[in-house]
Amino acid sequence: MQDEIIRWETNGGVEFIKKTGIQAGHRVIDFGTRVGHYSIPAAIVVGQSGYVYAIDKEKRDLDVLEVKKKKLDLHNLEIRHIDGNPILDFINKTIDVVMCYDVLHLLRKEDRIALYGEISRVLKPSGFFSVFPKHVIEDNPVEYFTHMHLEDVKQEIQSLKFKLANKICDTMIHDDRFAYDCVFVYGKTEYDCHQVFTM
Numbered sequence: 001m002q003d004e005i006i007r008w009e010t011n012g013g014v015e016f017i018k019k020t021g022i023q024a025g026h027r028v029i030d031f032g033t034r035v036g037h038y039s040i041p042a043a044i045v046v047g048q049s050g051y052v053y054a055i056d057k058e059k060r061d062l063d064v065l066e067v068k069k070k071k072l073d074l075h076n077l078e079i080r081h082i083d084g085n086p087i088l089d090f091i092n093k094t095i096d097v098v099m100c101y102d103v104l105h106l107l108r109k110e111d112r113i114a115l116y117g118e119i120s121r122v123l124k125p126s127g128f129f130s131v132f133p134k135h136v137i138e139d140n141p142v143e144y145f146t147h148m149h150l151e152d153v154k155q156e157i158q159s160l161k162f163k164l165a166n167k168i169c170d171t172m173i174h175d176d177r178f179a180y181d182c183v184f185v186y187g188k189t190e191y192d193c194h195q196v197f198t199m
């Protein structure tokens with residue numbers, strides 16, 4: 001992997017993750033982490049009082065992340081291999097942030113709906129769902145988003161207990177390359193989302 005991408009994970013990526021609202025002490029799930037481009041900076045931001053769970057179904061990618069984790073001595077990063085079912089093995093209301101970056105298009109609609117339910121279940125009332133939606137009709141459509149516009153994805157999420165609280169556009173990483181793009185941050189509807197972003 002290119003050196004500048006690896007460097008971003010511990011530099012620019014840290015600043016980016018802070019902008020999304022992740023803070024020291026947070027417990028974060030990165031669902032579909034792949035090689036951890038976002039899990040690593042998240043683990044740096046949450047620090048020793050927080051924890052990041054990097055989850056994926058591809059063992060080979062997680063092995064790459066394991067090597068990076070060891071090099072950086074990140075004791076607060078737990079790498080979990082799952083079977084691809086949209087189930088979060090966490091207790092109700094114990095997680096501050098769930099990230100789904102460039103992954104929703106790989107899930108069938110019924111699996112996305114199941115995952116949103118799981119995310120809502122594990123998030124604390126003040127928690128938030130951070131989404132990097134890719135591969136919709138206006139953005140190189142593939143897999144299960146070939147018929148969906150960005151607005152359709154946002155509507156799908158908002159129809160299921162989430163309310164848009166913030167949008168952050170910045171330099172990010174997509175497919176191991178730098179790209180200027182945006183993430184959408186949702187709060188839970190039973191909570192006043194504005195309180196999430198009094199930063």
Ligand SMILES: C[S@@+](CC[C@H](N)C(=O)[O-])C[C@H]1O[C@@H](n2cnc3c(N)ncnc32)[C@H](O)[C@@H]1O
Nearest residue numbers: 032033034037056057058084085101102103106
């Ligand atoms: C395109 S990569 C995005 C990786 C990372 N989030 C990023 O933005 O750099 C999508 C990842 O989601 C994972 N993934 C897809 N469906 C999954 C599922 N049902 N359960 C767990 N991981 C899944 C894939 O294995 C892949 O590593």
